Amino acid sequence: MYQGKGRCACAGITYGKILHIKTPDITPAALTCQSVDQELSHLDIAINKAQIELDGLIEKARVEIGQEQAEIFEIHRMMLDDPDIVDNIRDMIKQGGISAADASIAVGKEQAAIFEALDDDYMKERSADIKDVTGRLARILRGGETVTLSESCVIVADDLQPSQTVAMDRSKILGFVLRKGTQNSHASILARTMNIPLIINANLPADLTGQGRAATESEEVLDLSGHTIALNSVKGVFYIDPDEEIVDKLKIDKDIFEQQRLRQLALRGLPGISKTGHRVHTFANIGQPDDVEQVLENDGEGIGLFRSEFLYLGRNDPPNEEEQYRAYAKVGSTMNGRLVIIRTLDIGADKKVDYFNLPVEENPALGMRALRICLTKVDIFKTQLRAIYRAAARGNIAMMFPMVTRLKEVEQAKAICAQVEQELKDEGKEYAVPKIGIMIETPAAAILSDQLAKHVDFFSVGTNDLNQYTTACDRQNQDLGDFYDPHHEAVLELLRLIAKNAHANGIPAGICGELAADPELTDLFIEMGYDELSVSPGAVLALRERVRNSETKCLNELTNSRTSLEPQKKF
Template sequence: MLTATGKSIVSGIAVGNIKIFRKPDRSISDAPAEDPAAEVKRFEEAVEAVIEQQNDLYEKAVEEAGEDNAAIFQVHAMMMEDDDLLDAVKDCINDEGHNAEYAVRQGFEEVAHMFEEMDNEYMRARSADIRDLENATLDVLMGIDPDGIQGTEPAILVAEDLAPSETISLDKSLILGIVTRGGSATSHTAILARTMNIPTVIQCQEIDDSWDGMTAVVDGYNSSVYVNPTAEILKVMLERQEQDQKEAALLEDLKGKESITVDGTKVKVYANIGGPEDVEAVLENDAEGVGLFRSEFVYLNTKGNPPTEEEQFNAYKDVLEALAPRQVVIRTCDIGADKQVDYMNLDHEDNPALGFRAIRICLTRKDFFKTQLRALLRASAYGNLAIMFPMIISVRELVSARELLEECRKELEQEGIPTGPMEVGIMIETPAAVMIADELAEHCDFFSIGTNDLTQYTLAIDRQNDKLDPFLDTHHPAVLKEIEATVEAGHRHGIWVGICGELGADRDLTEQFLRIGVDELSVNPKATLPLRKVVRGLDLSLPEKVEEENFR
């Protein structure tokens, strides 16, 4: 047996076979084509295979996501029949003597660059479609099976690291546990793992490709991975897994009960989600609402171009209708930093966390932003919607965002499209926002404190840099004082204040949060019932049982 250690992100026990997640190697040789005619034939056969693949994806998407969401695959199939694209590749083979793989790379990139140089934003976005098709064609030529990357059987997924876009595209029903060599506790991959409640260990340096196919146990309680466990270890781990299942069954008794302390203090216990696929978890765990719908994952789920107004409207409407009358707080697009999509064509930045992201993108690409705002306003007619703007650092930004929202509302009224009432708030996730919280509160219905970024910016610690984990103190007095100051400012202006970052699920801080007046805690769905249990066991009329005050 091999015991490997790392840092636990999600407690629990996972038992199963290991599947090594290997990104496809598309390294291409510039070796000349010995038989150009044969290379052209290989390319033509690959084109036919990709067209068939895109048509199959279209049929699957129609069933799972509807006609509008599936249309992109029809567009891809038509693109693969474009004469300019096909001729660019064939000329590279016939005239320049290159092999099919090299010609595909050159030909598709040439066409992609042509789209990028166009004035029309929609046409520029097509460059990402071309690159998607380039990779699909190379996969056929090089014998890469995209489905083989994850496999088709439930397994413990082991990887160097996972980008948010990779994590979101995985079939979560096949993931028993996650182990990565890299990663940080506050990365969005870690957040997704918590949302899925999958036992996860990161920063496991002993990872080795030879583990592929071996039986293993992910021990999220002890930050360990046991590869080829002994019979004794396996027995102990299975017993602990069974104990977890029994404890989860006991929490079922809390469903339908209020999140209220012994002395009568109520707090809203909401859930954080990434999209419609998480609604079932919200309902299963009896969350009282959604405090953070990360709408950027609707963007990460869309290949080739941004989601249309109709696609977004359907996604938001589905969630609102399924959860009504529960409140659903949707954060507007927070693309940037560690959440990148090719079609946004964002420039490389040396320090993206401090760069062009979130509201900064939206206020400078107003057509892009208005597409989402229109979709949100349309969806507001179907449930209890609230929206919040991320990364606000000034009153000017907040006022500009609200003016665009009102502009969209008036457009929809003129078009005869109904909208509903909704609260509008902001994320408090920078020290600047904390410092001017009183001024911001005058233009808001609520604050939601994003403790992950607030901690990052307050402590000057990059949340994506695992080397800084030894210096990270999530209970740092400065962060806790900022939370208290934000709550006080919000209440002075009669608005409610919640926490939607990871600290909301930190049950060591629950009592302190309730004592300073936090109105709402939004956590991953699986954490809602354990948090409700803690809340219902508190009596705030009694002196606080702490040796040292966290907030002063």
């Protein structure tokens, strides 16, 4: 019996046979290049076949899992007309004399790499869309077939493209175990939509001799098809060829899990109030307007972080005012009075856009990014602010500035806001004035939080960057090991100071970084007096349950600091 571990991306417990889907060969020169004209003709035929396949997937997704997920494949279909993809494939065939299949793979890798380099999981996963589309073309060109399920099974793979997941017969999928993946990957989102247990980042075995041995990163995983697996994604563990004792324990764990899920579903509509009476608003983080459905499904009381930069990435020019207005207004109106906090443009560091013409920096995390860009590219900033002010008339919308380090930056940003308000007023356009907050994600802002609190309406702590800048540990460096400690004492002391200074000045304080979902810290955040915790949509009800079960007494609380988080139509 082999015991493996991974991360839970969709909670559940299951048992069954394994179907191991191997990653298809995507190495170059898999096919001999014929003439350029023939390869271009093959590409056109493949594009047509891909369009037909995607039409079928769109309809299948729409019927089985809803319009929101069907839109994934509508985007894939549009990518087949995207010149950055299709024209580049054609150019590579003409210039490089390579097969259409190899050109598709090469362009897919090149385009996907742009998104994979970003430090935002949502944006990273957009690379999966590009790989899916170009991989589909390569598969068709190479005569490959799609996976067909003949019996109920647990799918094991390195990773899954969104189209692979939806194309399978969901009634025969017991669970997923993936060697790669993230919480925001399409595979994760689709698994949660279909309520299928999923473990990502699994340490799959290289062999099953004795107790077995996990494959190293460079090693090939043993073909596990035909073996049995017991999967407990709640705990992030799985057992290959489990003994009877493990299977019996799995059944008990499954009963406990199902009871827990029913308890959490019963919390819909109930406030997050601890047993000591402290009110904690359980909000959700989103990356695009369509994520709102997941927020409402999980009864998020609001949106604590709407990452607006998704509108700016993967394009050749910045989004205009109307495009942004429609996106923000859609979220605001769909949330129907629940608070939506939009983070203004957070480009820079790992999130780059060529059309901003930013200089190459030796240490971009400490360079021109976020609010610094907005204060130097005022026209772009004003376009976004105009869209937010107009959308605020359509919903309960607030906004916050990222990467603040001192009061001068807040004053400059608010002066630009005043200009925008006057312009909209002069033009006779409908708007509402949103509340203005700031993200506390630098030690400088944390230390100056007493001063800053006097000039804004709320704080939201970005714990990922706060940890990075406080401990001098690059958040993207996977080799730092124990040196990167999310529970570092200095970070926790700054969190305590931030909440204290917010409440002393009568404003609410929230947390929208990864620590907000950390079950080991919920009690501590209640003790500190945090008013709002914002997590991924799927984690909202579990967080609310922890809050409601907490007996921790809040040691730092002023009642007037929470009133502005209560739902309201307009500010």
